[in-house]
Amino acid sequence: MRSLILNTALRFIAPIMFLFSFFLLVRGHNNPGGGFIAGLVAAAAITLYTLSSGVSYGRRLLQIDARLLTGSGLLLALISGIPAITSGQSFMTGLWLEKTIIVIGKLGTPILFDAGVFMVVLGITSNIIFELMEHN
Amino acid sequence: MIISILIIPLLGGIILLLSSKRPRWHFTVNFLVSSASLIAAVIVLTQTVSGRILTLQIGNWPAPFGITLVADLLSSVMVLLTAIIGWAVAIYANKYVNAHQAGEGFFALMQLMLFGIYGAFLTGDMFNLYVWFEVLLIASFSLMTLGSTSRQTEGAFKYVLLNLVASAFFLVGIGLLYGVAGTLNMADLARKAAMMENTIVLQTVALIFMVSFGIKAAVFPLYFWLPASYHTAPIPVAAIFAGLLTKVGVYALIRVFSLIFIHDTNFTHTILLIVAGLTMLSGVIGAAAQNDFRRILSFHIISQIGYMIMGLALFTPLAVAGAVFYIIHHIIVKSNLFLIAGIVERIHGSFDVSRLGDVYKKWPLLALLFFIPAFSLAGIPPLSGFWAKLTVIKAGLDIRQFAIVFVALGVGLLTIFSMTKIWAQVFWKEQPITKEHRNTGNNPVWMELIPVAFLALLTIIIGLLAGPVFEISNRAAEQLLNHKPYIEAVLGGGR
Numbered sequence: 001m002r003s004l005i006l007n008t009a010l011r012f013i014a015p016i017m018f019l020f021s022f023f024l025l026v027r028g029h030n031n032p033g034g035g036f037i038a039g040l041v042a043a044a045a046i047t048l049y050t051l052s053s054g055v056s057y058g059r060r061l062l063q064i065d066a067r068l069l070t071g072s073g074l075l076l077a078l079i080s081g082i083p084a085i086t087s088g089q090s091f092m093t094g095l096w097l098e099k100t101i102i103v104i105g106k107l108g109t110p111i112l113f114d115a116g117v118f119m120v121v122l123g124i125t126s127n128i129i130f131e132l133m134e135h136n
Numbered sequence: 137m138i139i140s141i142l143i144i145p146l147l148g149g150i151i152l153l154l155s156s157k158r159p160r161w162h163f164t165v166n167f168l169v170s171s172a173s174l175i176a177a178v179i180v181l182t183q184t185v186s187g188r189i190l191t192l193q194i195g196n197w198p199a200p201f202g203i204t205l206v207a208d209l210l211s212s213v214m215v216l217l218t219a220i221i222g223w224a225v226a227i228y229a230n231k232y233v234n235a236h237q238a239g240e241g242f243f244a245l246m247q248l249m250l251f252g253i254y255g256a257f258l259t260g261d262m263f264n265l266y267v268w269f270e271v272l273l274i275a276s277f278s279l280m281t282l283g284s285t286s287r288q289t290e291g292a293f294k295y296v297l298l299n300l301v302a303s304a305f306f307l308v309g310i311g312l313l314y315g316v317a318g319t320l321n322m323a324d325l326a327r328k329a330a331m332m333e334n335t336i337v338l339q340t341v342a343l344i345f346m347v348s349f350g351i352k353a354a355v356f357p358l359y360f361w362l363p364a365s366y367h368t369a370p371i372p373v374a375a376i377f378a379g380l381l382t383k384v385g386v387y388a389l390i391r392v393f394s395l396i397f398i399h400d401t402n403f404t405h406t407i408l409l410i411v412a413g414l415t416m417l418s419g420v421i422g423a424a425a426q427n428d429f430r431r432i433l434s435f436h437i438i439s440q441i442g443y444m445i446m447g448l449a450l451f452t453p454l455a456v457a458g459a460v461f462y463i464i465h466h467i468i469v470k471s472n473l474f475l476i477a478g479i480v481e482r483i484h485g486s487f488d489v490s491r492l493g494d495v496y497k498k499w500p501l502l503a504l505l506f507f508i509p510a511f512s513l514a515g516i517p518p519l520s521g522f523w524a525k526l527t528v529i530k531a532g533l534d535i536r537q538f539a540i541v542f543v544a545l546g547v548g549l550l551t552i553f554s555m556t557k558i559w560a561q562v563f564w565k566e567q568p569i570t571k572e573h574r575n576t577g578n579n580p581v582w583m584e585l586i587p588v589a590f591l592a593l594l595t596i597i598i599g600l601l602a603g604p605v606f607e608i609s610n611r612a613a614e615q616l617l618n619h620k621p622y623i624e625a626v627l628g629g630g631r
Contacts, residue, residue, distance in 0.1 A: 078146060084196075
């Protein structure tokens, strides 16, 4: 069920969705947004693309294996709690760098955690979509 | 230190997940991770056995606002038992999980399920408890359906549905509780509930929690999902389910009904007492009608849970200590019986007791290893089950609750009957020769006998060293009934 309209529209929409998901990810710490919702937006883009072009193209767009992405996301989220332990504080305590960076703002361990959540949500959601569409 | 209990299985699960292309290594990795968990659990217990309560405020957010992990004696004991079963099953699983299943994520899911169980035992926050329940349930759903035969799917469907209902109840209860108390931190709740004047809403919440945890713990009349689903899971999974998952429900019941909902024990704990009696009876009677090895054992889980709830319901220090002792005894014995059922099935190719037989003649060692946990479960002295039963029954006699004591004794007798049935049918009887059924020709191997022997040895040790084990249960019960140190440890901001 290939749709020309969806296919053409996605060329414009998909990049915007990815950009928007990145925007949600980095503003998430203090404003509405964050890893979870950003992951869902990115996964929505992947899903639309998969619907329009097929599973093999969807997998190619994701670049890495969805399971691997989920696992690395979990690992990243876990690692984000470690610096706090090594500096003698309680697990998962947010630690921040002094300097700010344009666009992103302050860097710290919470953004690492959010990036991990982003990867987990993106990985699991795309994996479910791929599996369901392959069995269809 | 507490955090290592959670980080180890999570890290292990992640490593196993990331290496799904190399399933041959999974068994070794899983064994190492389980051993590390066991060591960490022992260390935590040595720190809390003196009565110290370890707390950890995740992310450095102070207690009533952030997530608190608390390890008092009961939690540490439960964590250690989980680690022991996880370790034993890690060895046992070698013969039962093939490379394909490992590649599908069997061991990864197992570690993540253990992660959820550890979390549920360690958390000091009601909402966080809900989250841990979900973590362990989602992992267990997938484990149960791994293999996806139609029987498994049917069993898993019942299991998933009922557990989701339980979770929904739990969530409603949490919402109401937050509405009346304005906090979900258990220590803070204990403090505020004790000062509350209007307790009607609190009572409603108590009953909602009773239903929710009651489904998870499989008490009367909410147990029917358990015998319908447990026997469909792969044996290593069934052993963990049988030993630990219902006990998470029992733990949650003990925790909230000794810490938070104690304003009207005449009301709540009387209901619990009636439920306990009916649970024991219906479980043991259900078992008498079964012919599947695992289904008999599944029904016995239910009847044994009745004894634990009875200990909680009587609510004297001795009774609660008895409940804790019972949990310690039961987790080890019940997982072991499931592992043995798995070995018998692997040799003889069936779980149906009427088709089995001759195990004693061919494998006397296996028969001995079955004899120990089975007759410990039935409460034959000097095995661990005898002391566990003795404690709760003594507690019942002390406060003159003769009806429940009578039920408990009667159920004990019927349990012996049930275990004798398995013993006579599976181990003593000559195996009937039928055309459609043949033995598989497998022999028991050391990899599966070692964990079984290890758990049997633990049963004997608990039986012979009942004094020290009882002393630990007693201290755990004292901590449960005397809230002041718990509240101070959590809200005082100690680490």
